[in-house]
Structure formats: structure tokens, C-alpha cells
Amino acid sequence: MTLFLIQTLRGRIVKSTATGYGTVAVTIHWLSAILILALLGSGFRASSFVDSAAKASVLSVHVPLGITILLLTLVRVAWWVFADSKPSHPTGDPAWQTMSAKAVHILFYVVIFGMAASGIGMMILSGAGSILFAGSDAPLPDFWDYLPRVPHGIGARVMIALLALHIGAALYHHFIKKDGLIWRMWFRQKTQRERS
Numbered sequence: 001m002t003l004f005l006i007q008t009l010r011g012r013i014v015k016s017t018a019t020g021y022g023t024v025a026v027t028i029h030w031l032s033a034i035l036i037l038a039l040l041g042s043g044f045r046a047s048s049f050v051d052s053a054a055k056a057s058v059l060s061v062h063v064p065l066g067i068t069i070l071l072l073t074l075v076r077v078a079w080w081v082f083a084d085s086k087p088s089h090p091t092g093d094p095a096w097q098t099m100s101a102k103a104v105h106i107l108f109y110v111v112i113f114g115m116a117a118s119g120i121g122m123m124i125l126s127g128a129g130s131i132l133f134a135g136s137d138a139p140l141p142d143f144w145d146y147l148p149r150v151p152h153g154i155g156a157r158v159m160i161a162l163l164a165l166h167i168g169a170a171l172y173h174h175f176i177k178k179d180g181l182i183w184r185m186w187f188r189q190k191t192q193r194e195r196s
């Protein structure tokens with residue numbers, strides 16, 4: 001396993017370069033994307049149940065995933081602040097597109113932290129943690145009785161809007177501009193110039 005990992009990573013670009021994201025940033029990006037899709041799915045599923053036991057079984061997955069995306073995003077921010085810097089934006093795009101891309105990227109971080117904070121807020125205020133994780137038999141509370149439920153619901157919808165804009169932009173670059181932008185966010189081998 002270790003040998004496989006070393007061989008896979010050998011010759012890969014760990015840090016980002018001017019033209020593309022490095023292995024660490026790419027790995028965190030796609031792990032986060034999978035986690036966020038799972039969180040949106042499990043969150044809407046949980047809130048669709050009235051039955052406490054059914055809701056609890058979905059939330060017992062949703063909450064740990066939510067804490068995981070919080071920790072992963074903290075690592076992501078630390079990676080950008082202390083270890084790596086982002087590639088320059090693609091040249092030749094109109095200024096409004098560059099500005100919107102920057103805004104959407106920043107808003108993703110804001111919404112992730114907002115969702116995590118409101119989720120944790122709901123758990124603390126309602127005391128549902130002991131029902132989900134400490135074997136209490138009490139029924140779950142109505143989360144709408146607690147204020148953080150409102151921003152949590154709004155944040156989920158903002159996240160979906162950001163995702164639509166973000167995926168729309170990626171598809172536009174891939175299929176209309178055909179500038180290969182998607183490959184900036186994929187695992188690359190070092191080019192001859194980057195090796196030397």
C-alpha cells in the first residue's frame with residue numbers, strides 16, 4: 001500500500017504551480033465535493049422524516065460527515081495560508097468572469113463554515129447529541145424550535161446555487177471555450193520544464 005502510494009505520488013506536483021492545482025489541493029477539492037453532496041443528500045433526507053427514529057438514523061451519519069467537512073476545510077484553509085498559493089486565473093477571460101469565480105470560491109468557504117457553525121449550534125441548543133450518540137431513548141426535538149435551523153436551511157440552498165454556478169462555469173470552459181480548465185483541478189505529472 002505504502003509502495004503504491006509512493007509510486008503514485010512520485011513525479012506528481014504536490015504544490016500548485018502557475019498553471020494548475022497540486023496533488024494536495026486536488027485531493028482536498030474532490031474529497032470536499034463528495035462530502036458536500038453526501039451532506040446535502042443526507043440533510044434533506046433527514047428533514048423529510050417526521051418519525052424520530054428514521055430521522056435519527058440519517059442524522060447519525062449527517063452530523064459526523066458535517067464535522068469531517070469542517071475539519072477538512074480548516075486543513076484546506078491552513079494549506080492555502082501556510083503552504084501553497086493558488087494558480088493564476090486563466091488569462092483571456094472577461095474581468096466579470098474572473099471576479100465571479102473568485103467570489104464563488106470564497107463564498108463556498110463562507111457557506112461551509114456557516115453550515116458547520118449552525119449545525120453545531122442546533123446540536124448544542126437542542127441537546128440532540130445525547131440522543132444521537134449516547135444511546136438516550138428520548139425522541140429527537142423539533143430542530144425548528146432553535147434559531148440556527150433557519151440559516152442552516154438557507155445555507156443549504158445557497159450552497160446548491162453556488163454549485164450550479166460553479167459546475168455551469170466548469171462545463172462552459174470544457175465544452176464551449178474548450179480551454180482544458182478542468183484539468184487544472186486534476187492530478188498531473190510534472191512536465192519536463194517543471195522537473196528541472
Ligand code: HEM
Nearest residue numbers: 025029032033036037105108163166167170181182184185
Ligand atoms: C460542493 C462541491 C464543490 C466545491 C465546494 C468546490 C469548491 C471549489 C473551490 C473553493 C475552488 C477554488 C480552489 C480552492 O480553493 O481549493 C474550486 C476550483 C475548481 N473546481 Fe470546484 N468545487 C466543487 C465541485 C466541483 C465540481 C463538481 C467541478 C467540476 C464539474 C469542479 C471544478 C472545479 C475546477 C475546474 C476548479 C479550478 C478552477 C480554476 O482553475 O480556477 N468543482 N472549487
Ligand code: HEM
Nearest residue numbers: 039040043044046047063066067115116119120143153156
Ligand atoms: C457543509 C456542511 C453541511 C451541509 C451541506 C448540511 C446540509 C444540510 C441540509 C441540506 C439539511 C436540510 C435542510 C432543509 O431541509 O432545510 C440539513 C439539516 C440538518 N443538519 Fe446539516 N449540513 C451540514 C453540516 C451539519 C453539521 C456540522 C451538523 C451538526 C453538527 C448538522 C446538523 C443538521 C441537523 C440537526 C439538521 C436538521 C434536520 C431536520 O430539521 O430534521 N449539519 N443539513
